[in-house]
Amino acid sequence: MSVASHSARSRVTLKARRLPGWAPAGVGAAAILIAALAVYLPGAGGPVLTSVVAALLFLVGLGALSTVVEGGRAARNRVATSLVYAAFVLALAPLLSVALTLVTKGSERLNGYFLGVSMKGVSAFDNKGGAYHAIIGTLEQAGIATLITVPLGVLGAVYIVEYGRGRLAALIRFFVDVMTGIPSIVAGLFILAFWVLVVSPMFNNGRPEYSGFAAALALSVLMLPTIVRSTEEMLRLVPGALREGAYALGIPKWKTITKIVLPTAAPGIVTGVMLAVARACGETAPVILVALGNPAINFNPFSGGQSSLSLYVYEQAGTASKYAPGRAWAAALTLVVLVLSLTVAAKLLARRNKLAR
Template sequence: MSAEVVSHAVGARSSLKTRRLPKWTPAGVAGAAVVIALLAVYLPGAGGPVLTGIAAALIFLIGLTVLSAAVENGRAARNRLATSLVYAAFVLALAPLLSVAYTLLVKGSDRMSLYFLQVSMNNVSAFDNEGGAYHAIIGTLEQAGIATLITVPLGVLGAIYIVEYGRGRLSMLIRFFVDVMTGIPSIVAGLFILAFWVLIVSPYFNNGRPQYSGFAAALALSVLMLPTVVRSTEEMLRLVPGALREGAYALGIPKWRTILRIVLPTAAPGIVTGVMLAVARACGETAPVILVAFGNPAINFNPFSGGQESLSLFVYDQAGAASKYAPGRAWAAALTLVVLVLALTVAAKLLARRNKLGR
């Protein structure tokens, strides 16, 4: 390959310096493309702003490539084409993000009010214009909270096993399946808790009838959070310098105390970041909650008995209701959910930036 490149470069030129397009060419071509697209597509009314944008992008791509092929050479043209495509990919990905954010803000703020956050849907039918998301917020917070309480000790201990104790086959196996477990679909986790907890275990506590509950949802969320927490904790524990451990051992501190008093506190900020990201993920899960918490229009503070709503389930329910008021509630609840999730995510990222162990 390298030989071919070199011969190409030598054969294609007559003078010592190849001809290059001036630096402002891409900007110039872009401007021209926008003008042509406006004249050819937008003004005659052949398409809206989206189609005009696509036309402009295509004109830019073709124009710059042809120009470069004519003035420079084929290799430079391919290079410019690749650069444009790489940036185009980025714009393509940002477009839906911006669109989602814009739609959320516009449609979600219609119904958003203190009232919406303070009332439940008890005795409110889909065709009424009242109702709010209070019961769903309670559900989400309780379920995510219980899931965190279950997952954090289990996940951190599991990571300690992998990093500090694990040797040989079992440790390899566990590491491998932690990674595999991150890919378990949320609906499968929901079905598992449905089959295991709701249909088999819970009847023992509920006179033989299956008990849908917020706790079951928390269990399902734990299944989803566990691998994420183990993985991020594992990475953080590995970053703790070995010298710290050795220093502790040298002072005669047993291994378990070293881990609890030296290693964990050092890694704590990173672990908290990982947990917060996992919680944010879990808050947004809908599928398992549908299956095991079943929903409830009224406020239910007790996660162990009776159906419980969650924000994502509320969004889904309202999205499915055929009423002109339901979409407004769905969007407002979606906005609440996204604000909650984003607050957790951004806080976690900021915390990660202050983490001294670094990445």
């Protein structure tokens, strides 16, 4: 046997057999066809059951075909990969369904008129009114809560990571974890008992003052643990070599934190802040308890009742009127777009940081 023929036979022997590229698609099409003929057309089940049967047939068929052609090892790899893709689709399907429903139903009523008027003087059975007063309330309440919570949360995380040692740091971390699970109604009750019923009467001739500021305080209680925990994790991800290099150059610790550590962790901190803001914008119970709601426009968050988009959705969804669901869906879409816009703007501002790139 010549050397050339031996090399050619070795190449042929070492080359593994593979399924053609169209094989998975063909197996999938066959699985869908069989499932439709066996389940959907006879009326034995709907689209969900048909999809489940088709997925099972696809996994069995692809695994069997791959075992025959490629061997058991490759077949197990193909089945595992298919399961990963299936899990991704299952996780994505509810999100896409909610987004599609929200856009479809919310866009029917969402227009300039809806965004520019309030519900003052509009009855539940009137095909008028909008969410301008609720948008103002959401922006003011979330803005005040952010101004209060972000400095406290970031400074608390800096203390835990950079300075905190021993039992005090562990105690702070424990209480932050406990606060993470506090229901929103408890935060609202706390501000109602402390601020509205005890503190505000001192500045309002002995009468409790329900206001948007009180709602912002309740939202701050809910936002604080999220910001502290997310900032803490981002600060721990900053490489220690950056701190050591700054210390080696004689830079003080406080300046190292403010000029190197925090700018490096800024994108992650911004993400945590926007998660907290999104939660605050979607809370209803605290606003009901301490702001009471208001169908009219109130630009003053420190005096008088104030509404929010989440409260507006809650009120309209519970109203027995054929016009109320449309207003509720439009307000829900407005809230989602508002939070998305704030998140995108915050991420773009964070990307301008040179140290974070």
